[in-house]
Amino acid sequence: MTVAVEPARVFGSGIRRREDPRLLTGTARYTDDIVLPGLAHAAILRSPHAHALIMRIDTSRARTAPGVLGVFTAADTDGILTPIPCCWLLPGSKLKTTPYHPLAKDAVQYVGDPVAVVVAESPYQAQDALELIDVEYEPLPAVVDPQKAAQQGAPALHAEAPDNVAFHWTVTGGDVDAAFKCADVIVRERIVQQRLIPNAMETRGAVAQFVPATGELTLWNTTQNPHIVRFVMSLVTGIPEDRLRVIAPEVGGGFGSKIAQIPGDFITVFCSMKLGRPVKWTETRTENYQSTTHGRDHVQEVELAATRDGRVTGLRCTVWAGMGGYLSTAAPGIPTILHGLMLSGPYTIPAVKEDVYGVYTNTTPVEAYRGAGRPEATFMLERMMDRLADEIGLDPVDVRRRNIIPPFQNGHDVITGLKYDSGNYEGALAKVLEHVSYDALRAEQKAARDKGRYIGIGVSLYVEICGLGPSQVAGAVGFQGGLWESAIVRFHPSGKVNVFIGASPHGQGEETTFAQIVADELGVAVTDVKVVHGDTDATPMGWGTYGSRTTAVGGAALAIATRKIKDKAKLLASHLLEAAVEDIDYSSGRFFVRGVPDRHKTIQDIALMANVAWNMPEGMEAGLEATSFYDPPNFTYPFGAHVAVVEVDPETGHVTLKRYVAVDDCGPQINPVIVEGQVHGGVVQGIGQALWEEAVYDDTGQLLTGSLADYAIPRADMLPDIEVLSTVTPSPHHPLGVKGIGEAGTIASTCTVYNAVIDALEPFKVQSVRMPLTPERVWRAIREGAERGAGAPPLDTLGAP
Amino acid sequence: MKLPVTITINGRAYQREIEPRLLLVHFLRDMAGLTGTKIGCDTSQCGACTVLLDGVAMKSCTCLAAQADGASITTIEGLSADGQLAPIQEAFWAKHGLQCGFCTPGMVLATRALLETTPQPTPEQIRHALEGNMCRCTGYQNIVRSVQHAANMMGGRP
Structure with missing residues (x-):
């Protein structure tokens, strides 16, 4: 007897990445690796003050320094560059934009605000000449905390927004005031989502080549969205889009920090326009910390109303979201649309209300950072769930189960107006609890406490909104663009395939996963598919790689394009095989006459015949190529449940992360190895926020964490292995059922680790510690708890302070 | 001068x-x-x-x-000759030890130095040896696996 073996399906297989050989051999070319004949080098002079008037700039000494080709200030850009536009104009929020000049005009609004630029023959000469520019400033009082900046009497940044409030946005659902009036229990917390620096390992930079004779610009740019760069660059410089080519070469990570166009990009282009030579600008890391966008920076005041038996009846909060000195490209949408609409998470909450104040502060502009709004929403909710559990004496898992949305396959209406696509939150929760043997873990925790060891367990659920998104919704919420994606699939005569996509992956591996989609749909080898991206002259328009949308939206465009190819190929096969199209079957790259498998044409045969076009059916065009523009009917909503186990040393306040388990559901996985890698990286970034990372400004607006020596990103020896599991709940509206995985880990892990640490500190009655949970902060919280008494272990058992 | x-x-x-x-x-x-x-x-x-x-x-x-x-x-x-990847490069490829690739050249060379002195490192030794090489994409876990895999491929020989 023989056993039929299913041929291994390439969709779902953890094959090695196609992009890796060039990355592993040093032959990949990132922006700073681009060299052109006659290349000049730009260096930018940045404000040392957080808030000041520019009284005078003297560039005369710099102009005559060795190798200097030009020195420019805002006065030189007049009439050439317009201000940088904000592209997310929230309706109904009294949004107040202000002129955001690439080079500061009359005032500077943050440390790092560009003031002048030097272009020289070498980068060293440009850097030297910066020191010869004299700027006279009149310093003004600065404000860095978003809540303080919104208070009366705070220093005002912009005349357009004298109260520093850039917008006030609200979301409501149900009767939240009634919920609080009738509540058995109300818990409250003030949460600071500290400001973070994204730290893509490649800093930002650009190489601009403007050719005066033709008026054409080629721009190599470290970006997540070259087509948006072309659009915005054209608006600001006046160079028509048809003469403007943007290339995102190899891009060394983004995490949201390469979405916005920052002043340096425009300044580099301007220099090339002025000098008629190619110009390169590459941030130093310190410059990156000042000039590339930051993330988070919320002050949140949250209250949750519930019944005594743990049913949540209302959630009410006010958020002050720091925007920095100017509104960055997509900034207003992040603490609002991507945050406030996700308030109720995976739970049924009958009434919610949130007020969000976007506030100008004398800091680097804030933008998307991995998760972008959703980690901040998940944190609020999951923190309050633990507070409620503590208040009514229930296990945190039981409180969550009392409020969890039951499984659904095809749509669930949410109180904020969204419609989740599919979800099985209980399934993910059950899986993670079973994996960690939750009850046994609680018993171990108790036994350890009896021995004076402080183990903490954190459990969090999350659901996120991604796959952005229907363009109609984008327009309705003020996003100044569409959010569809595109793909072209092109068969060459030899049967090899090029795929051209509008999205722009930069480490996520879509050159591999997209080849897997094509291979699976059309029966070609993965190695016969090359995915082309990141060049606006080569690829169709697309809105970019962020918000876990490349596969969720671009992958759908690709799947549809391959199906168009299949439809055409079938018609051609029917013609060539002289059989009615209804009698043609398809299987694994072959078209054959039903019941006569020997009478067949492979997809490669068809590609050849379509390209030579010797024998086409009447009316059929030559070639085998299809284009698809896919605008999703809804967002996708990945979800999951995570557990963290920590141990806190009460003598030092040091937190050891002992175990981290993630169960994520992103729908069917095209490449589970890549999915796992995304979860690892995402989880670790979220852990970084909980335990180590913070952009610290002093009260005068100086960035104290101004280099990698001061800002603590996770290192290899600070982490345990992450245990990664999954469940699979397909999206009902996506052609492949997939949802997106890029941000999931970060969205869940910050609150999971935080809750675990607070759980470990339960004997000390600690309810909140400001993030990051550094040893000093934890140590102080333990001592304050012990001093309050309340049954905490006496101080003298904890070691001397 | x-x-x-x-x-x-x-x-x-x-x-x-x-x-x-x-x-x-x-x-x-x-x-x-x-x-x-x-x-x-x-x-x-x-x-x-x-x-x-x-x-x-x-x-x-x-x-x-x-x-x-x-x-x-x-x-x-x-590191590689005649278009052939060296074992460490092969191992990083096989174990998905890179995403954006920007830290990878430094990571691979730090690994090479580690395996010279410690041909069969434990995960703890690997994490310690690579703590001066930052990666923002992988969370390091697959880098540790890659180094272990490289050590195995090289059979404990530096």
């Missing part, structure tokens, strides 16, 4: 006149045209510029090119 130096990179001697302040990493990238070595910071934290100097892993942003006069440097470009 210009200084004449001769630095051997991946077996080939590069004779150049340099500014005394020129960093070794800039010599590699700008004067020898070997851009595989990356620059990720300005404080010698990130390790993206890690190369081997006379067989020892070092951050090439911490060293003046003048100090490397007469030395022998191995960069990422010198």
Whole structure:
């Protein structure tokens, strides 16, 4: 007897990445690796003050320094560059934009605000000449905390927004005031989502080549969205889009920090326009910390109303979201649309209300950072769930189960107006609890406490909104663009395939996963598919790689394009095989006459015949190529449940992360190895926020964490292995059922680790510690708890302070 | 003032006149045209510029090119021969030890130095040895797996 073996399906297989050989051999070319004949080098002079008037700039000494080709200030850009536009104009929020000049005009609004630029023959000469520019400033009082900046009497940044409030946005659902009036229990917390620096390992930079004779610009740019760069660059410089080519070469990570166009990009282009030579600008890391966008920076005041038996009846909060000195490209949408609409998470909450104040502060502009709004929403909710559990004496898992949305396959209406696509939150929760043997873990925790060891367990659920998104919704919420994606699939005569996509992956591996989609749909080898991206002259328009949308939206465009190819190929096969199209079957790259498998044409045969076009059916065009523009009917909503186990040393306040388990559901996985890698990286970034990372400004607006020596990103020896599991709940509206995985880990892990640490500190009655949970902060919280008494272990058992 | 130096990179001697302040990493990238070595910071934290100097892993942003006069440097470009990946590169590929790839050249060379001295490292030894090389994409877990896999492929031989 023989056993039929299913041929291994390439969709779902953890094959090695196609992009890796060039990355592993040093032959990949990132922006700073681009060299052109006659290349000049730009260096930018940045404000040392957080808030000041520019009284005078003297560039005369710099102009005559060795190798200097030009020195420019805002006065030189007049009439050439317009201000940088904000592209997310929230309706109904009294949004107040202000002129955001690439080079500061009359005032500077943050440390790092560009003031002048030097272009020289070498980068060293440009850097030297910066020191010869004299700027006279009149310093003004600065404000860095978003809540303080919104208070009366705070220093005002912009005349357009004298109260520093850039917008006030609200979301409501149900009767939240009634919920609080009738509540058995109300818990409250003030949460600071500290400001973070994204730290893509490649800093930002650009190489601009403007050719005066033709008026054409080629721009190599470290970006997540070259087509948006072309659009915005054209608006600001006046160079028509048809003469403007943007290339995102190899891009060394983004995490949201390469979405916005920052002043340096425009300044580099301007220099090339002025000098008629190619110009390169590459941030130093310190410059990156000042000039590339930051993330988070919320002050949140949250209250949750519930019944005594743990049913949540209302959630009410006010958020002050720091925007920095100017509104960055997509900034207003992040603490609002991507945050406030996700308030109720995976739970049924009958009434919610949130007020969000976007506030100008004398800091680097804030933008998307991995998760972008959703980690901040998940944190609020999951923190309050633990507070409620503590208040009514229930296990945190039981409180969550009392409020969890039951499984659904095809749509669930949410109180904020969204419609989740599919979800099985209980399934993910059950899986993670079973994996960690939750009850046994609680018993171990108790036994350890009896021995004076402080183990903490954190459990969090999350659901996120991604796959952005229907363009109609984008327009309705003020996003100044569409959010569809595109793909072209092109068969060459030899049967090899090029795929051209509008999205722009930069480490996520879509050159591999997209080849897997094509291979699976059309029966070609993965190695016969090359995915082309990141060049606006080569690829169709697309809105970019962020918000876990490349596969969720671009992958759908690709799947549809391959199906168009299949439809055409079938018609051609029917013609060539002289059989009615209804009698043609398809299987694994072959078209054959039903019941006569020997009478067949492979997809490669068809590609050849379509390209030579010797024998086409009447009316059929030559070639085998299809284009698809896919605008999703809804967002996708990945979800999951995570557990963290920590141990806190009460003598030092040091937190050891002992175990981290993630169960994520992103729908069917095209490449589970890549999915796992995304979860690892995402989880670790979220852990970084909980335990180590913070952009610290002093009260005068100086960035104290101004280099990698001061800002603590996770290192290899600070982490345990992450245990990664999954469940699979397909999206009902996506052609492949997939949802997106890029941000999931970060969205869940910050609150999971935080809750675990607070759980470990339960004997000390600690309810909140400001993030990051550094040893000093934890140590102080333990001592304050012990001093309050309340049954905490006496101080003298904890070691001397 | 210009200084004449001769630095051997991946077996080939590069004779150049340099500014005394020129960093070794800039010599590699700008004067020898070997851009595989990356620059990720300005404080010698990130390790993206890690190369081997006379067989020892070092951050090439911490060293003046003048100090490397007469030395022998191995960069990422010198690891594979005839289009064949070296075992460490194969291992990073097999275990998904990279995402955006920017830290990878430094990571691979730091691994090479580790396996020279510790041919069969434990996960803890790997994490400790690579704590000076930052990666923002992988969370390090698959890098640890890659190094273990490389050690196994190399059969404990440096």
